[in-house]
Amino acid sequence: xxxxxxxxxxxxxxxxxxxxxxxxxxxxxxxxxxxxxxxxxxxxxxxxxxxxxxxxxxxxxxxxxxxxxxxxxxxxxxxxxxxxxxxxxxxxxxxxxxxxxxxxxxxxxxxxxxxxxxxxxxxxxxxxxxxxxxxxxxxxxxxxxxxxxxxxxxxxxxxxxxxxxxxxxxxxxxxxxxxxxxxxxxxxxxxxxxxxxxxxxxxxxxxxxxxxxxxxxxxxxxxxxxxxxxxxxxxxxxxxxxxxxxxxxxxxxxxxxxxxxxxxxxxxxxxxxxxxxxxxxxxxxxxxxxxxxxxxxxxxxxxxxxxxxxxxxxxxxxxxxxxxxxxxxxxxxxxxxxxxxxxxxxxxxxxxxxxxxxxxxxxxxxxxxxxxxxxxxxxxxxxxxxxxxxxxxxx
Numbered sequence: 001x002x003x004x005x006x007x008x009x010x011x012x013x014x015x016x017x018x019x020x021x022x023x024x025x026x027x028x029x030x031x032x033x034x035x036x037x038x039x040x041x042x043x044x045x046x047x048x049x050x051x052x053x054x055x056x057x058x059x060x061x062x063x064x065x066x067x068x069x070x071x072x073x074x075x076x077x078x079x080x081x082x083x084x085x086x087x088x089x090x091x092x093x094x095x096x097x098x099x100x101x102x103x104x105x106x107x108x109x110x111x112x113x114x115x116x117x118x119x120x121x122x123x124x125x126x127x128x129x130x131x132x133x134x135x136x137x138x139x140x141x142x143x144x145x146x147x148x149x150x151x152x153x154x155x156x157x158x159x160x161x162x163x164x165x166x167x168x169x170x171x172x173x174x175x176x177x178x179x180x181x182x183x184x185x186x187x188x189x190x191x192x193x194x195x196x197x198x199x200x201x202x203x204x205x206x207x208x209x210x211x212x213x214x215x216x217x218x219x220x221x222x223x224x225x226x227x228x229x230x231x232x233x234x235x236x237x238x239x240x241x242x243x244x245x246x247x248x249x250x251x252x253x254x255x256x257x258x259x260x261x262x263x264x265x266x267x268x269x270x271x272x273x274x275x276x277x278x279x280x281x282x283x284x285x286x287x288x289x290x291x292x293x294x295x296x297x298x299x300x301x302x303x304x305x306x307x308x309x310x311x312x313x314x315x316x317x318x319x320x321x322x323x324x325x326x327x328x329x330x331x332x333x334x335x336x337x338x339x340x341x342x343x344x345x346x347x348x349x350x351x352x353x354x355x356x357x358x359x360x361x362x363x364x365x366x367x368x369x370x371x372x373x374x375x376x377x378x379x380x381x382x383x384x385x386x387x388x389x390x391x392x393x394x395x
Contacts (some may be wrong), residue, residue: 008037077126081277217340258291312340
């Protein structure tokens, strides 16, 4: 295993990493950094929590010359939360003081417009807002050296293909292109190959992470799910946990029911204004919230220390989404546990998930009780504002 210095990272970045307690490259960083510094295109697949962000961020920032010739780096993220997460990571290692602009919907437009007019070296953006700025002539990508598509499967498969085409068309044709994700199916790989040139393909398996993550199956019915969930919450009493639901309306209902039963809980989905979403995430990071009930907006980009449990109250539509959801726990060498609640109608997707994992989930038996309430000492609420969403207002 090489050191960051061996891979070609400048001393000032190495020193910056040491201050954050990072001394040795992870496998995905070891395999990526040197190739990126050599200007090779990369298609990288590695589990969540294995250091993908630094794998592309470090060599990019290592090569950027501050205030030089316009925008040199661009990172595209499918969600606002991930864009913010990447931006925070970039600021932590910004020892050469490059100008970083984070662009995403839901944030004050005028401030982003003002920032976009200043000299910018690196942009971290969601596709829609970035295309708006490109069409207004506020952002030009003719000087772009490196383009990153992070969580490329989500970007290409969740309706952003037209925006990506605009971005690619307006970008410097001699750019380097990097595509990363935790899961890359054959369809996404075909698209990734089309937008890269002779790419280095990297695939990393984290056996240690699998050993430290326990995966459980809870067989129940939709009618009994909330009681089954409450029973298991009482039995496990997680330090911090994310409870995933399929829809925004479902998140609203589950948050209300858990709150009535005495659990410290907040909800997170796209109907919540961006400023409030950021406050909720920051409060969750500080462990002021024990349970975060969320849609798949939280399945990517939330790198939060201390998440000990993931509860999939609703099975996702795709097996790959399950992998991203459970990747929010057992990060950076920590242990974690995940629970998947299934109704008999969920059998098809369950088979897909177990096939992808290569083994069946461990079944959990529980006492089937009705109207289960919190039996543990409730976490003292510090963030106790009731978050109203647009769906609440329509009721």
